[in-house]
Amino acid sequence: MRFYPANLDALLVELSNLDETLALFESLQQQPIAGVEEIVPAARTLLVHFRPSAISFDALAAQIAARDIRGTAREPGKLIEIPVHYNGEDLADVARELDISVEEVIKRHTGSDYNVAFCGFAPGFAYLSGGAGFVVPRRSTPRTRIPAGAVALAGGFSGIYPQASPGGWQIIGVTETRMWDLQRDEPALLQPGYCVRFQDAGPLPLTRVSVPAPARQQASTLTEDYLQIVTPGLQTLFQDLGRPGQAGQGVSGSGALDRGALRAANRAVGNEPGTACLEILMGGLTFTCQGQTVVAMTGAQVPVDVMTADGQRLRPPLYAPFSLQTGDQVSVGSPTAGLRSYLAVRGGFVQAPVLGSLSTDTLAQVGPPALAA
Structure with missing residues (x-):
């Protein structure tokens, strides 16, 4: 070691x-x-x-x-059977690489059980070891988009893409079984230690296979006090301190990139340090306040302009709380230093947490979507 x-x-x-x-x-x-x-x-x-x-x-x-791991073996875990339509666009190339027929690839892939070694890359993506023992190279040029449910090989592993994403593995088939579903108690179908058995589901064209997109958090119901987005800027996301401890399901920690600034924004308005804020990339956010609240802006050096409902123009300082009334409009300019700003609202935002967090993971599509007007 x-x-x-x-x-x-x-x-x-x-x-x-x-x-x-x-x-x-x-x-x-x-x-x-x-x-x-x-x-x-x-x-x-x-x-x-x-x-x-x-x-x-x-x-x-x-x-x-000091651990003696010689002879240590994992106990067989839960068996998951997954039907596969073996018509992947790389199936013939894999057969040539292994110097066997396409029929033999399918026979061997379905003829032995795989073990979930670990999860990573994306939520619900399991690296499956053992099984047929195929060892094939990754594609020399990765694809920019692999469909959800694609069953693929790379190195000594098999895997199933839980959602559409870039990838460089060799696609041999597709399944309609959902690998990742936030409605389940355990969103990831495959967990480390589980056993997987593939079944030949027959020749079904890829165009007829439909794997539902992962569920995204819907916009929250309006409360009496809210911020109405006029322009969302380049990218404005909900972020908090992330969702640590979920790596076993392939879920990254996510969270604010500048955690010190997020904590400072929350301190300024009297929130708990890890309360979710708006993370604003390169400024450009404009919103109108409906109701009465207290907010604070931290992070990148940006000009913050407030046009009050009675026509006054204010320039509140960063890292300090300021109050807003109904009809006040706030505009966040372009930063002169730094990239990301953090807007905290006293009492926080009303959103349902996903896996214990309001953080947005844009690649994995976990958490609330980016703000829109």
Whole structure:
């Protein structure tokens, strides 16, 4: 094992192969080390997040190194059967790469069970090991868009794209089984340790397959006091301190890029430090206040103009609270330094959290959508 500092509160453990990685992961799950908060497995590494106040880097590394993982095996997990239409556009290329027929690729892919080694890349994307033992290269040129439900191969893994996204794996088929669904208690269908068995669902053209897009958070119901968006700017998102601890489902921590500025905005209006704010990229946001509230702007150096309902033009300072009345219009100019600004509202915004957070992950489409007029 090799140990590398990944942050003040994280270390990276490098191992020889996937089997050793999964064995150590299983050991640390079965016999946890005090102070460890999250473990994220990959093909040959474990990323271990810990509380420095509870255990030091050196002490944690020593305890991990002392683990005897020889002969450690994971207990078989829940079996998930997934029907696949084997008509992927790379299926013939995969057969040529493996020097077997297309029929043999399908036979072997459906003829043995796979294990969910770990999740990553996107919410619900599981890396499946074992199975037929195929080893094929990634495409030399990744596709800009792979459809949701695409069943693909790369390296020694099989995988299923949970939603439309860029990708470089070799597509051999498609499934209509939804990999990621926020309406389920566990949104990710496949969890580390599960077993997966593919079934040949027959020849169905890709154009007839329909996998619903992941559900997005709908706009919140208007309350008595609200901000009416006039222009949303380049990109304005809801962000808080993110959703840590979800990496096992392939969900990134997300959250505000400038967390100090987000906390400062909340302090200015009397909120809890992690309350969701609006994260405004490169200014350009204009909104009209309906009701009475107190807000604060922090982060990038931007001019903030307030045109009051009675025609006065004000220029409130950054990092300080200012009150708004019904009809007041606020315009955020372009930054002279920095990129992102944070707008906090006293009492916070009314939105339903997704996996415990209001943060927006634009690639994974998790959390509230970007603001629009």
